[in-house]
Amino acid sequence: MRLFVLMILVVAGGRLHAAVTDGLVPLDRAEYRLEMHVIGGLGATWYTEPPSRYSNERIFTGYNGNARIMWHPDHLLGVGLMTGYQVFSLERFSPGPDNDLVQETKMQLGSIPIHAVFEMQGPYVRIGAGIGMYVLLSQLHEGDAITYSNSLAFGGSAWIGYAFTLSDRLRLGPDLVVQVISDRGIGNVSAMVTVQIDLLSY
């Protein structure tokens, strides 16, 4: 199974890379840039097992708000850091005949990704990948009481995006982001809007 998945990922990665690099136009080789990407959007999260014992739901919608600081040297490849906040799922449960709850309960799982990221970036199309930690954030609301807890998990992300140039220092476009936190059985696909701001060029 794992070998099969690996093969699919390798083939998919190769095709994506080919598709993107075909459309890349080399940047001005003399330019070094520091960019900030502000990314926000909606996502679908998939759990391998239901996240609560009160429901069999495994697919949820949530939202993401992330930022990447990217340094692009004299090369197509940029490196940087990504962080932000995202909500994977939120469920509300009421006491009823099919559960043993005694009060209104809300459960939420979010995360703060802290990733080292790499990105191939042309004037329009970008592909990137990140790897690092997720600070998983759990909220348990029982009536008026809220219990917070957190945990660390390893994970990875990958994205493909397109940028429309708005001005010399500003670009805007859609991103499709995929995230996997494998040891927790969590996958996420998000449709995002990315604003790229050139902070510094030299």
Place this chain on the structure above:
Amino acid sequence: MNLRLLIIGVMMAVSGCVSELEQVLIPEVDRSMIVGTERIIDTTKRDILDGVYTTDESQTTVQRFGTVLSVRLNANGTLSIYAAQGIHTMLLEGGLRNDSAIYVGSWRSINSPATGSITVVIRPDEGGADVSRGKATSNLVLRCRVRTGNGSDQALVLRWQAKLTDDLRNFHIIAHRGGGRNSERLGVSENSLPMLRLAPYLGATGVEIDVEVTKDGIPIVFHDPSFTPRTVQGSYIMGSVASYTYQQIRQHVRLVNGEPIPTLQEALQTIIEETPLELVWLDVKQPSVTAAVLEACLAAQTTAQLRNRTVEILLGIPTAAILQAYRNANVDGKDRVGVLCELDPQTARSINARVWAPRFTDGIQRSEAEQMRQEGRRVFVWTLDDRAFMSNYLQERYRNGLLYTGVLTNYPTLLAAILYASKVTP
């Protein structure tokens, strides 16, 4: 189209990376065969049936179970059979009917998914009549029919060879985390009440259980300091155990096989009232809960006395922090709680520990163990999972008398099989 492929790819990647428990197969057992049988509870009859049995090399089951199997009737009349080869355990129910004995049940390997059903018959002329009359015999033959996972039947004939090793009462087979690696094969979670109920039938005479503490100071039986997919279901309740109250944990958390997390009090009560286990080793994980654990031990001792049960409950001292907490604990009667010290011999002496328990990687420590024995302390070793190491420690025990009198293991079935048959295969 591409988006759909991407989502499928992500799902497969997630599924491919998560370590899932193997499916636990439950073999079908035909209980109609044991209708009308009478369980063997009488200890005289039980002693007759208990023993080391051998099989003929030519039998097709030899590759699976080996040639030496140990048979032991449990206090509740169920029959356990242990085989060191492949680490097999069998649990059967049934009893005497007329002059025959009939048992049905299942067999299972502890280190593979292999499982199936088994039927055991003792004919009147092959010891059945003697057992039913309580008359000792060495002419016992157990005729077994072993059904494998693919539905094929194989014959297994077990012939009584010798009594089980004599000094079972002086030696403890202690199942790690309530049952050891059996939790992966039997569909019950480590440190759960069902695991504790099952442990004796896997060969354990004692259990080691782990004690964590909730936000409101309740000692619970749980190994890790945090909730992770290794131990619990779901994704919302995660992170530090100490973030949640006992009520929240009871309400929202289930162990990987669906059981609630028991309190220490519930676990001790279950051991006392529902099992024949003779020893409990409490592995305290947080110093802050030490006093509460001592109080739970004292309460459990009272319960055991009321139930006329002999269960030794030992407070484990695994770290300097727990040692300090034990010394500082201001609990009336704490000297009545036996202590098992995992630290050095001097520390064990300083707290008058009943048991000194070094880890096996320190090697067989003859002089220290002998000194402990002379001081009236027992010596246990942890955690032995390898057959060769188990045999080494057992042989050391025979060479030097009762030097090591307890072994903590993830494979109580393997240790039981080796120990019980040590007269035949020393």
